[in-house]
Structures are given as C-alpha cells and as structure tokens.
Amino acid sequence: ETGVTQTPRHLVMGMTNKKSLKCEQHLGHNAMYWYKQSAKKPLELMFVYSLEERVENNSVPSRFSPECPNSSHLFLHLHTLQPEDSALYLCASSQAWTSVLGTGELFFGEGSRLTVL
Amino acid sequence: GQNIDQPTEMTATEGAIVQINCTYQTSGFNGLFWYQQHAGEAPTFLSYNVLDGLEEKGRFSSFLSRSKGYSYLLLKELQMKDSASYLCAGMDSNYQLIWGAGTKLIIKP
Numbered sequence: 271e272t273g274v275t276q277t278p279r280h281l282v283m284g285m286t287n288k289k290s291l292k293c294e295q296h297l298g299h300n301a302m303y304w305y306k307q308s309a310k311k312p313l314e315l316m317f318v319y320s321l322e323e324r325v326e327n328n329s330v331p332s333r334f335s336p337e338c339p340n341s342s343h344l345f346l347h348l349h350t351l352q353p354e355d356s357a358l359y360l361c362a363s364s365q366a367w368t369s370v371l372g373t374g375e376l377f378f379g380e381g382s383r384l385t386v387l
Numbered sequence: 388g389q390n391i392d393q394p395t396e397m398t399a400t401e402g403a404i405v406q407i408n409c410t411y412q413t414s415g416f417n418g419l420f421w422y423q424q425h426a427g428e429a430p431t432f433l434s435y436n437v438l439d440g441l442e443e444k445g446r447f448s449s450f451l452s453r454s455k456g457y458s459y460l461l462l463k464e465l466q467m468k469d470s471a472s473y474l475c476a477g478m479d480s481n482y483q484l485i486w487g488a489g490t491k492l493i494i495k496p
Contacts, residue, residue: 272429272431273427310395310488310489311488312391312433312485312486312487312488313474313476313484313486313488315483315484317427341403358473360429360430374435374478374482375420375432375435376422376432376484377432378429378430378431379429380427380428380429381429
C-alpha cells in the first residue's frame, strides 16, 4: 500500500469511447503526476500538477486531458485514443514538485492498464 | 541529450549477489534514484544517491560515481521475491527525472 490509489486497474476501450482514469493520494502531498509506461521503454512524464496548478505538459496529445480538482485527486480524461496509446498509466505524488524537500521520492499507484482496440 | 542506460535483463541465482549497472547523462545533476517494480505493481523507492560512494540499506546497496556518470545497485543474498524490474532515474538541474527503461531481474532457484 503506497498511499496512492488508481482506478480502474484495467480498462478496454474503443477508439471512439470517452473514459477517465482516477487517482487519489492519502499522503498530504502537494504534487501529482501522470506517467505512461510502455513495455521496455522509459517512463514518460505526461503531466505534473503542483498545488492543483498544471506546471508541466510534455507535448502530450490533446486526446489526453488532465484534471486536478484538489490536491488529493487527479484525473486523466481519455477520448478518441489510438491503439498506440495502449499502456500502463501510472499516477504518482511527491511532497513537492521541485523536489527540494527531502529526496524528492515519488510514491506511485499500481497503475491503470489501458487497452485501446 | 539526456539519457539513462541500463541492461534490459539479468539472471541470477537465489542466495547469490547481483550488480545492476546504470550510466547516465543529464543536464546538471541532482541525484540518482533506484526504484523496484514487481510485475503488475507500483514502482517503489529503493535508494537515492547524490554524493559519491556507497550507501547500504540492508541487503541492497547503491553506489554513485559522479565523475564517471555511473551508478550501480547491489543486491546480496538474493531471494525469489527480488525478481522484479529495477528502474534507474537521474535528476537533472531542473529537478526533472530522466528514466531508464528498467532492468528485469530474474532469480532462479
């Protein structure tokens, strides 16, 4: 139990569907992240929120739309995805975005395994 | 460009010692992280090195040489539960993490 919970754990969707991934952290952290993990590839940072403000958007296609309603919750809204978007989507949190506090350790959720047909 | 290199896969025997190497190239340097990820589970933090030398934490140790852009994770007295992927990540001058693709470690009885 890492203190970061992601739902759903598995999601299968067609290219025309709209779905959302949810992340909740119970650690009192100020920063939350979405990462994409594909087989045999490095983790790809997608979005960073610090104190509910988006501070990083790494050239992610607009078919991925993040939302951070408060410091404990993070969503990733998905629409008109492509088969190459199939991957494990990991949510993470940290005490602070700039990681100047402590070691900057990230706490990850177990991920949402997305399959786009 | 920024890059992290680590072996794709390694195999070791239960009870033995294994060293997983990682070389990094980052724009500036604010430390080197190791994470462990069991199949289907969340990556979990193992270690953080920012100064040269060896840091020991139970059966796991992590080493850093900043002049060589090199780190390794040393696992002693291997157990079957150590079968996992090990992710190396360097932090650049902007506190951004640059990740390697991970090393899948297979432990055989």
